[in-house]
Each structure stands twice: as C-alpha cells, then as structure tokens.
Amino acid sequence: EPEVTQTPSHQVTQMGQEVILRCVPISNHLYFYWYRQILGQKVEFLVSFYNNEISEKSEIFDDQFSVERPDGSNFTLKIRSTKLEDSAMYFCASRGDHNTEAFFGQGTRLTVV
Amino acid sequence: AQSVTQPDIHITVSEGASLELRCNYSYGATPYLFWYVQSPGQGLQLLLKYFSGDTLVQGIKGFEAEFKRSQSSFNLRKPSVHWSDAAEYFCAVGPYNTDKLIFGTGTRLQVFP
Numbered sequence: 094e095p096e097v098t099q100t101p102s103h104q105v106t107q108m109g110q111e112v113i114l115r116c117v118p119i120s121n122h123l124y125f126y127w128y129r130q131i132l133g134q135k136v137e138f139l140v141s142f143y144n145n146e147i148s149e150k151s152e153i154f155d156d157q158f159s160v161e162r163p164d165g166s167n168f169t170l171k172i173r174s175t176k177l178e179d180s181a182m183y184f185c186a187s188r189g190d191h192n193t194e195a196f197f198g199q200g201t202r203l204t205v206v
Numbered sequence: 207a208q209s210v211t212q213p214d215i216h217i218t219v220s221e222g223a224s225l226e227l228r229c230n231y232s233y234g235a236t237p238y239l240f241w242y243v244q245s246p247g248q249g250l251q252l253l254l255k256y257f258s259g260d261t262l263v264q265g266i267k268g269f270e271a272e273f274k275r276s277q278s279s280f281n282l283r284k285p286s287v288h289w290s291d292a293a294e295y296f297c298a299v300g301p302y303n304t305d306k307l308i309f310g311t312g313t314r315l316q317v318f319p
Contacts, residue, residue, distance in 0.1 A: 099249075124305065136250070136296060136309040149306055184250060194240060195307065199249035 095119040097198035099185050105204045106175055114170045114201045116185030125168045126186040126195060127160065129153070136184065142168065175205045208233050210299050212310035220318050221289050227282040227313050229297030239280040240298040240307065241271055250296065256280065267291070292317045 098117040106112050118125050127139040140150040142160055159171045168187070172179055182202050186195040211230045219225055231237055238257050242250040254265025261273040271282045280297060294314050298307040 097249075126305075128307075135311045136298075136307075138306045138308070141305050151306075186250075194252050194255050196252070197242070197250035 095196075097185055097187055097196050099183075099198035099201050101201060102199065103202045103204070105206060108177055108205055109174050112172050112175055112203060114172075114183050114185075114203065116168045116170070116187075116198055117166055118168055118185065118187030119189075119196055120166075122187035122189050122196075124148075124188045124190075124195075125160075125162065126188075127170045128184040128186065128197075129181040130184065130200075131178075131181045139170075139183075172203075175203075177205050179203060180205045208299070208308050210297050210308055210310035212295075212297055212313050214313045215311070216314045216316070218316040218318060219287050222286050225282075225284045225287045225291075225315070227295050227297075227315070229280045229282065229310060231278050231280065231297070231299045233278075233299050233308075235301060237299045238301065239271075239273060240300070241265065241269070241280075241282050242296045242298060242309075243267075243293045244296065244312075245293045253282070253295075287315075287317055289317045289319060291315060 100115045125142040128136050130136045138151050140154045141148045157173050161169050182200045184200045185198040188195040209232045213228050240255045241253040253269050254263050256263050256273045264270050269284050273280050294312045296312045297310040300307045
C-alpha cells in the first residue's frame with residue numbers, strides 16, 4: 094500500500110540551527126501539506142503546496158519556515174533558525190485530487206535544545 | 207470561527223465494551239469530516255470519512271461514525287472494543303477540497319482487559 098514517508102523519525106538540534114525535514118509523498122499525489130503537533134496539543138495546519146507553490150499557510154508559518162519540492166519526489170520543510178517552541182511532531186501529508194482524503198506520514202519528532 | 211470540539215480528553219473502557227467518541231464542529235460551509243487514529247509513536251491513520259450521501263459511514267477496524275447535521279456532530283462508535291484500539295483519536299473537518307484540515311484536541315482511549 095502506498096504511504097507517505099518521512100525522514101528522520103527524530104531530530105535533535107540546537108537552538109538557532111537550521112533543520113530540514115524530509116517527506117516523500119505518495120506517487121502521483123498533487124497536494125502536499127505540513128502539519129505540526131506540539132506535545133499534548135492538537136494537530137495544527139502549517140502549509141499547503143500545489144503546483145510548485147504555496148496555496149495556503151497558517152499564521153504559524155512565518156518567515157522562518159519554507160517548503161520546497163526540489164526534485165519532483167521529495168517535499169521538504171525548512172526551519173531557518175530553530176527556536177525552543179519549534180519542538181513538535183511534524184507531519185507531512187499528501188492527497189491525490191479533490192474529494193480524496195489526505196494521507197499522513199509517520200511524523201518527524203523535532204527537539205530543539 | 208471554524209473549530210472542532212472533542213469534549214472527552216480521556217476515556218477508559220473495558221475490552222468488549224461499546225465505545226462512542228464525541229465530536230462537534232463549527233463550520234461555515236458543508237464540511238468534510240474525518241476521524242484519524244494515532245497509536246503511540248505512530249502517525250495519523252484515517253479511520254473513516256464523510257463527504258456526502260449516507261450519513262452513517264463505515265471505516266476500518268470495525269469503526270463507524272454518524273453525521274448529524276442538525277447537531278453538528280460526527281460521533282465515532284464501535285460496538286466492541288479490542289485492546290489494540292488503545293490510541294488517540296482525532297476528529298477533523300475540512301472544506302470541500304479537503305485542504306487545511308482543522309483537528310480537534312483528541313481523545314485518548316485506554317482499554318482495560
């Protein structure tokens with residue numbers, strides 16, 4: 094069964110460092126997303142990406158964040174200068190077209206120390 | 207404002223007992239509704255979805271949910287819970303194109319033998 098794959102599963106980084114979270118969406122999917130879940134809180138939408146550009150972003154997704162689909166298969170989330178409050182589980186998701194559900198990856202747990 | 211409310215933070219049931227997890231939503235347009243399950247250390251797995259049609263939808267693992275527009279609810283049910291159902295359950299709502307899901311805070315299910 095096709096699945097969304099995220100790497101790494103856990104990343105520890107020092108405050109102020111740049112991190113790149115990687116995702117391989119399901120092949121042939123068109124829409125891509127990043128969500129995050131701070132420990133003990135709800136899953137929150139960060140950004141949606143379609144046709145090689147951001148289609149929508151939340152207020153959380155400030156200038157420190159960026160997304161890219163560099164090679165047609167990977168979908169990355171970059172945090173330029175991490176803060177302690179960026180510590181969370183980050184989920185990548187993808188979906189095929191309208192009226193289909195999003196499939197989520199296993200998540201990357203980011204710990205900023 | 208768009209929101210999803212899961213009133214029960216934590217539910218404990220005995221194995222074999224029936225289960226109902228509550229979900230209420232506030233959404234301006236016709237909602238698309240989802241239930242996702244997150245097992246410890248795992249990602250989000252779709253249990254079931256409602257887009258249109260029959261308001262009682264069947265999902266995986268023996269779960270079902272009923273959409274009640276008049277009550278703005280989409281409660282999840284299972285007639286007989288198994289120990290492996292212990293997990294966190296998230297209700298989510300989205301627009302017709304299923305972009306930007308809004309999640310509830312989740313209900314943690316504990317199952318006693």
